[in-house]
Amino acid sequence: MLEIQSDLHTHTVASGHAYSTVDEMAKGAFINDIKLIAITDHGPKMPGGPHLYHFGNINVIPNKLYGVTILKGVEANILDEGRLDLENDMLKTLDFVSAGIHRQTGHTLKNKQDYTEATIKAMENPYLDMITHPVQKEYPVDLDIVAKAAAKNNVILELNASSYSTKKDSFRGIKSESIKLLKLAKKYGFQLAINSDAHFHKDIGDYSNLEFIFNSKHYDRNLIINRSQDSVLNYLRLREQRLKELKKTI
Ligand SMILES: [Zn+2]
Ligand SMILES: [Zn+2]
Numbered sequence: 001m002l003e004i005q006s007d008l009h010t011h012t013v014a015s016g017h018a019y020s021t022v023d024e025m026a027k028g029a030f031i032n033d034i035k036l037i038a039i040t041d042h043g044p045k046m047p048g049g050p051h052l053y054h055f056g057n058i059n060v061i062p063n064k065l066y067g068v069t070i071l072k073g074v075e076a077n078i079l080d081e082g083r084l085d086l087e088n089d090m091l092k093t094l095d096f097v098s099a100g101i102h103r104q105t106g107h108t109l110k111n112k113q114d115y116t117e118a119t120i121k122a123m124e125n126p127y128l129d130m131i132t133h134p135v136q137k138e139y140p141v142d143l144d145i146v147a148k149a150a151a152k153n154n155v156i157l158e159l160n161a162s163s164y165s166t167k168k169d170s171f172r173g174i175k176s177e178s179i180k181l182l183k184l185a186k187k188y189g190f191q192l193a194i195n196s197d198a199h200f201h202k203d204i205g206d207y208s209n210l211e212f213i214f215n216s217k218h219y220d221r222n223l224i225i226n227r228s229q230d231s232v233l234n235y236l237r238l239r240e241q242r243l244k245e246l247k248k249t250i
Pocket of ligand 1 (some may be wrong): 075100102132134
């Protein structure tokens with residue numbers, strides 16, 4: 001059995017710089033023995049990214065394809081003051097909401113303090129489930145502060161396999177910082193996700209670039225929210241309850 005059986009971060013042709021359709025992604029997951037995927041195309045501020053209608057119409061995609069559970073989500077862009085490039089009215093219709101800081105998306109964040117503050121503000125959004133690639137050379141954050149906020153706001157932090165891809169000229173990740181996340185998850189009690197960030201269907205569930213994580217003495221499978229389909233479905237049940245409570249308070 002696979003160590004990690006689902007993948008909460010994948011891109012389709014809708015992202016503009018990814019190369020597989022939803023159908024191909026589902027087949028790719030099936031072939032790689034991955035039971036559940038989240039389709040998380042980029043938010044509309046990404047150059048070449050989808051129009052808002054993409055998210056408005058996303059429920060035409062079935063909940064299961066080739067036996068693979070499909071969550072309909074987004075990887076929104078974190079902008080100035082931690083705003084996201086989709087409104088909450090849209091976010092609340094999605095199954096899974098992630099967000100990360102990306103280039104050329106219109107933000108004017110400049111330094112570690114800015115990246116850290118924007119990330120924390122984004123985590124205060126009640127619809128946000130996960131921060132993507134919190135460890136990246138280009139946008140360093142104070143991991144200790146981000147980790148505490150993740151625990152407080154019940155947000156998942158990601159260990160991103162594509163950040164360590166050997167297909168690219170250089171990694172965007174920092175191995176020591178990703179290991180630090182393992183330690184912080186234990187210390188503060190937030191959840192991690194191990195995801196491919198696949199931009200092509202063959203890469204779904206390929207976590208081979210994260211061997212250093214699996215081999216770390218700090219690695220604990222129980223901290224990984226997407227270790228199995230059941231662990232994700234359980235998370236989604238708690239999420240639904242949380243959002244119902246929120247509805248009552250507004
Ligand atoms: Zn990203
Ligand atoms: Zn991505």
